[in-house]
Amino acid sequence: MRQYSFSGLSKAAIQKLVLRNVDANNNIRGTVEDIISEVKAKGDGALKSFAQKFDGVALDSLFIDKNKIDELAATISPKVKDAINIAYQNIKKFHQTQISKEEKVETTTGVTCWREVRAIEKVGLYIPGGTAVLPSTFLMLGIPAKIAGCKEIVVCSPPQKSGEVNGYLAYVAQLLEIDRIYLVGGAQAVAAMAYGTKSITKVDKIFGPGNQFVTMAKTLVQSTTNTAIDMPAGPSEVLVIADETANPVFVAADLLAQAEHGVDSQSVLVCISQATIDQTQIELEKQLNILPRKEIAAKAMANSYTVLVKDLEEAIDFSNEYAPEHLILATDNWKPITNKIINAGSVFAGNLTPESAGDYASGTNHTLPTSAYARSYSGVSLDSFVKKITFQHISESGIKNLGKTIETLAEIEGLQAHKNAVSVRLT
Ligand SMILES: NC(=O)c1ccc[n+]([C@@H]2O[C@H](COP(=O)([O-])OP(=O)(O)OC[C@H]3O[C@@H](n4cnc5c(N)ncnc54)[C@H](O)[C@@H]3O)[C@@H](O)[C@H]2O)c1
Ligand SMILES: N[C@H](CO)Cc1c[nH]c[nH+]1
Numbered sequence: 001m002r003q004y005s006f007s008g009l010s011k012a013a014i015q016k017l018v019l020r021n022v023d024a025n026n027n028i029r030g031t032v033e034d035i036i037s038e039v040k041a042k043g044d045g046a047l048k049s050f051a052q053k054f055d056g057v058a059l060d061s062l063f064i065d066k067n068k069i070d071e072l073a074a075t076i077s078p079k080v081k082d083a084i085n086i087a088y089q090n091i092k093k094f095h096q097t098q099i100s101k102e103e104k105v106e107t108t109t110g111v112t113c114w115r116e117v118r119a120i121e122k123v124g125l126y127i128p129g130g131t132a133v134l135p136s137t138f139l140m141l142g143i144p145a146k147i148a149g150c151k152e153i154v155v156c157s158p159p160q161k162s163g164e165v166n167g168y169l170a171y172v173a174q175l176l177e178i179d180r181i182y183l184v185g186g187a188q189a190v191a192a193m194a195y196g197t198k199s200i201t202k203v204d205k206i207f208g209p210g211n212q213f214v215t216m217a218k219t220l221v222q223s224t225t226n227t228a229i230d231m232p233a234g235p236s237e238v239l240v241i242a243d244e245t246a247n248p249v250f251v252a253a254d255l256l257a258q259a260e261h262g263v264d265s266q267s268v269l270v271c272i273s274q275a276t277i278d279q280t281q282i283e284l285e286k287q288l289n290i291l292p293r294k295e296i297a298a299k300a301m302a303n304s305y306t307v308l309v310k311d312l313e314e315a316i317d318f319s320n321e322y323a324p325e326h327l328i329l330a331t332d333n334w335k336p337i338t339n340k341i342i343n344a345g346s347v348f349a350g351n352l353t354p355e356s357a358g359d360y361a362s363g364t365n366h367t368l369p370t371s372a373y374a375r376s377y378s379g380v381s382l383d384s385f386v387k388k389i390t391f392q393h394i395s396e397s398g399i400k401n402l403g404k405t406i407e408t409l410a411e412i413e414g415l416q417a418h419k420n421a422v423s424v425r426l427t
């Protein structure tokens, strides 16, 4: 990993350092626009052609149904079922705490305002399945969608070489009581869910992470349709803040965990100790060499770096600029610094808290904003699947108490009809 020293970096150099993959994403824009146009024009036919072209699979049917889901789910071992069940329970427990309880407020005597929560009716969940199939992502999206009460849940995931999905995805579908999985991946899946095809319903909001094709397609369709997206959740990234209490073995393992996701992933170590950086480098080499996905992880690590800082405060300053998807506080002294974190998707506090816990089973959601979007977006939660509609009721005393105020404000904006709508009620 390249090393920088925080004290030697100008503000401009820091801004440059925290930028990720912007050019790569712009280069694929044309490709993704073409895929979207093809899906709009040819619908299901285009989806089958793209499955052949990008996934190498000739599909008879674009989806698997409940019978197939049950058959595939029956192939997985009890040990895996138990692990998925524990993850399911923990994720459900955490997301159930997000059910909001709002109060009615009387803002002026006789004027009452409140909000009511409604589920988004039709949602589309994208489950990545290119370089690795991610049943954990299915749990992360499906559980809050079910708790919210979304009526229609469309699920898309790239077909595997078998022309199906794997048994793990099928088992999650069973747990979530979802009876159909579309064998559609990449930008074409996003286009299908945004525009609709003969077999895929157009949805109101698309959720889920994916590679740069998926992320670009989500960004494009949200500006050309009335389908919303959760957030830009692209190539995984992690920033580890470490002090002298950090264990270099753990730090190296955490950096590699996100690097193995994809060649465009990025891992950053911000450390107050040169000795810890050096030991982590040694560990990285040892651990990388025994990884099955070492080619992918090595490429991502070539795109990664360390920053030497003088103290934890400087480390947090850098991290806030970077706005990481995942922030690991590899220090025993994490408690006093959490309130200084301003930009991060999800935080892993303390030396015994691996980022993998949040990826799979602690309960928090792993669908998180990447590429510095943590500056303005939150990760997926129950809130992502609902809308909050505002209501108000004005009584006879209410219109008397607030009427004049509304009339005056309408007058200064020159909107006579607005004023009249109050005046006719006051007479
Ligand atoms: N931010 C998050 O919350 C989060 C969570 C999980 C995973 N991720 C990221 O999701 C990504 C998953 O990527 P993946 O590739 O494994 O799976 P994917 O399902 O996102 O993409 C696979 C699809 O990409 C399309 N594709 C592949 N090559 C193409 C090409 N040359 N042109 C057009 N389309 C092409 C194909 O249709 C294929 O089905 C990784 O980058 C991982 O880091 C992010
Ligand atoms: N780390 C990914 C989010 O960036 C989520 C994931 C799924 N499986 C393993 N990890």
Ligand SMILES: [Zn+2]
Pocket: 236, 257, 258, 261, 359
């Ligand atoms: Zn991960």
